[in-house]
Amino acid sequence: MTQESKVLPQGPPTSKVIEQHGLSEDEYQQILKHLGREPNLTELGIFSVMWSEHCSYKSSRIHLKRFPTEGERVVQGPGENAGAVDIGEGLAAVFKMESHNHPSYIEPFQGAATGVGGILRDIFTMGARPIALLNSLRFGELDLPKSRHILKGVVSGISSYGNCMGVPTVGGEITFNDIYSKNPLVNVFCLGIVKKDRLLRGLAKGTGNQVLYIGAKTGRDGIHGATMASDSFDDASDKKRPNVQVGDPFLEKLLLEACLEFLEQDLLVGIQDMGAAGLTSSSCEMASRAGTGVDLDLAKVPRRESHMTPYEILLSESQERMLLVAQPGKEESVLAICRKWGIDAAVVGQVTDDGFLRIREGNQIVAEIPAHALAEEGPRYERPAAPPSYQEFLQSLNIDMLPDVKNPADVLLKLLASPTIASKRWVFRQYDHMVGTNTVVCPGSDSAVVRIKGTTKALAMTTDGNSRYCLLNPYLGGGLAVAEAARNLVCAGAQPIGVTDCLNFGNPERPDIMWQFIMAVEGIADACRAFQIPVVSGNVSFYNETNGLSIYPTPILGMVGLIERPEDITTQWFKQAGDHICLLGETKEDLGGTEYLKVIHSREQGNPPWLDVDREKALYTCMLTLIQKGLIQSAHDCSEGGLLVTLAECCLTNPSELFGATVILNQDRLRLDALLFGESPSRVVVSVKSEHVKQVKELVQELGVPSTELGQVTQGNMDITVRGAHDLPVSQLSLSLSEMSDQWHHALARQLEAEAS
Amino acid sequence: MKAKIYITLKNGILDPQGRAIQQSLQALGFDSVGEVRIGKFIEVDLCETDATSGETTIKAMCEKLLANTVIEEYEYEILET
Amino acid sequence: MKAKIYITLKNGILDPQGRAIQQSLQALGFDSVGEVRIGKFIEVDLCETDATSGETTIKAMCEKLLANTVIEEYEYEILET
Amino acid sequence: MNIGIVVFPGSNCDRDCGYVLSKVLGQTAQFIWHQERSVKGMDAIILPGGFSYGDYLRTGAIARFSPIMDAIVEFAGRGGMVLGICNGFQMLLELGILPGAMLRNRDLSFICEEHYIRVENVNTPFTNHCEPGQILKLPIAHAEGNYYTNPVTLSSLQANAQIVFRYCDREGNVTSQANPNGSLDNIAGIRNAAGNVLGLMPHPERGAERLLNNEDGIYIFRSMISALEAHKLLQPV
């Protein structure tokens, strides 16, 4: 075609420029092949972002194939803006999780806020109204002033964006470890609801259809955000320009309402948000998915700053922008809705049939690249992987060298006050977790539960991950995270129906990191397969490394469960004095990698507990059966801090009153610390009305789940007696509720409000 | 002495508040309004008397706490009282 | 022309933000810090040339929208450009 | 009853109010876009919570200039019932229909939590279903609910029983500990002198269903409906 020769030549790039764009010699050769000529600088920039780790998944893609992604309920698996599962009555739940780690370190408030903005757009571009947000956060220990600063900034960023959008932040998790002091993690999960047959996709279908740009004007912000997330790229000429994007939640709220109106009136063929790599990634991905091309005229793109080059416009990561393809003849209606909401909008191009992403500025072509090459034919690497040399040291732990616990009451109080375990109320009271009037179970139980208006159904959601387990044994750590997430859901009375993941790791070019990644993915994949929970979306964040120090491998899972009847919604806290307390599952000598070892013995070593998949599955079936038969008052899974912390939380978390407990434990040849603070998985503490105890026992036995009666809910202290051989008491503790409650409820606020001097 | 500190967003950084106020002023009929940028104005009382050391203090306060130098810049004035 | 507008809480109204900043500054070791008051700093571009009419416009904008005179007071400066 | 809920750009409790009125209480809820100019046919108006115009500049400051506001001011002037919830309350203050202004919360952060409030005046169309001194538990969710007014206005609010709700503890004691945001005199809600306009920071629409573990907000909506019905009986059209 004659047009091809007209691509604006800017001179072939020098090898220095190629290197600055983070492209290897090999990758550059591939670019030459795709183009059949030298790229100009704009084209080089486009390839550079699209083939960055962040956008192309070049190091992870072949491994992610291991995830089970199919299932009866799956409506949309990985590959779209978000995944979707069928929840019945013609509805689908659309969800995904994303990371915003690096920006949140540079500018905690804006970094976290724009992270929330991005994940929300992923959900409403699918045509779904977002109804819940969750977040998983990792920070350094709070004795560092910098960690407190980052935490406060991140929390207020999430709160300001989510609250303004009117989407409740209903849950999440936070853990602390110095390994994150220079690489905090901010992973955000969002879920929305859509009519199944109205699900929208990021498709640029229909030759001749108009391509529209709506939302914020394009500025120079965040140019190279995607490469930044993929490496430590810094272009000297860009240095003066802060690489920070500022979010505008108000504009995004307008975009949300406008998009849902487009959907209601059926005006669109496809839509995608401009996230990483902005206009470039949205246009070429939409074309590539549909097998079409897209022709864009940059002169029509609304701009915030003057004298922007095509390079800058194409790579800008200004927030709150979307690209959409209108149904033929419907452009005017789209524009009218934008006018109503006061949103900038412009027709910027059209769909073509030649498979090219063609960028013009006025009548000049500034770039022309096969869309498929950008979106799908990026490099794929099977990077070398090998266990780190220190792995054996990490796993070696001679527990007999450590003294057993002498004063369990002191240890419990210490654990309750450790920020990883302490109440996160200081954080979630800053999140509007009730807007939308759907939140049945607010933050503070194992899972958040949100009802679905117009049905009797509800969805339970949780995010989980234990990076210490993953450090010690990434395969087991991956599986344990899946198990814990699913256990949290069944404790709320929900059947797990789908999962999304956010895989946060160090530098994939290091074999030890790659090994962690591969093992963790395998662990997650095997567990999901065993529990039949499909992975429908996710995100990978590599290069979480500062000065050569990587974070612990931190895969986070966001899992969704379905509750058919409101009466099955179950919470973790005790409800009534006199109820019986039972432990389902078995306590073993599982001290490796526990919070107890870290807090009390300053060790992060050993092997995490073994995950017995069949036991875990039996537990799920058992829990759901008990709950659906109405036999359970409360259910709380045992995780960080072990049995004693679990019991304390059952006592302390009821929003209307505190309860005590009288509990007798048998030591059963276990170390006392393992019994009280070990973290054996597949365990749940339930409370049962006395008239149901017999029935519960029978059912549990029938379903093959080990169980132990522990005692009763009271209005007094938490009294624990441990009996050894011949039923002789070996340890007795009595903790006042007010003391425990004071430690647990206020520890975080105290540490955060401690001012540095 | 007393310091007046003005903190504004760096050039090129999106100012959503300014934009909303601009639109609202225009809607109110203030047609001559162009760009609006919004920042912070901080008054600090200092019990120092030496102008140079006062200035050093103010600068340090801005860098350390008052301005977020990733996205903001600051100016100040020092008034003897 | 350009206007610089300074909006502060009226005297006598407790300024929780100012107090929090004062405390943080003191905790950071800025011992000489006394009272801190925090306000807004708004820059408005105006395509007017007449100083008097420009001033009238700015005043009207402040009274109508930019300041809430129940709790706030304002000052402004007009700069020719 | 036909209750109009005004939708501003950035409102986000509009649909929640609509749900309670129509699905829980069986009334007709009608959404009114802020650019409309009439509230004709409405028996009462709700200004819902949210972040109108992002709450940029000041909460409620930009929304008060919406085209619909003239009609609402006129409606209120005629004795029409207007309920401002959270951001709606802030708009009523900016409009000057209610006296005072909101400052940032004492601890500067957004607070989402259930709180107890004491009903101080049951002779209003918004509280006639309550007992004097009744304690309601309702969620608050705001960053600027720290009510302020000058001493003269405060005493006239007190003297005229215009303070309708005060933050209190579980037993009903109005203490500074029970005050979540530093609000003057623990004020959680006030009415105008005529009594037909109420602004409050807590969200009654979030406390209107057993499933959500809170039904205390129903008292306020039921009061409104009763008052409207009584009014209709008095003045048949």
Ligand SMILES: Nc1ncnc2c1ncn2[C@@H]1O[C@H](COP(=O)(O)OP(=O)(O)O)[C@@H](O)[C@H]1O
């Ligand atoms: N770890 C993962 N597991 C499953 N799917 C993944 C994973 N990482 C990425 N994906 C899928 O790959 C696609 C591209 O993801 P991503 O690039 O994060 O989207 P975005 O462009 O919105 O950032 C998405 O559909 C996502 O769900």
Ligand SMILES: [Mg+2]
């Ligand atoms: Mg996306």
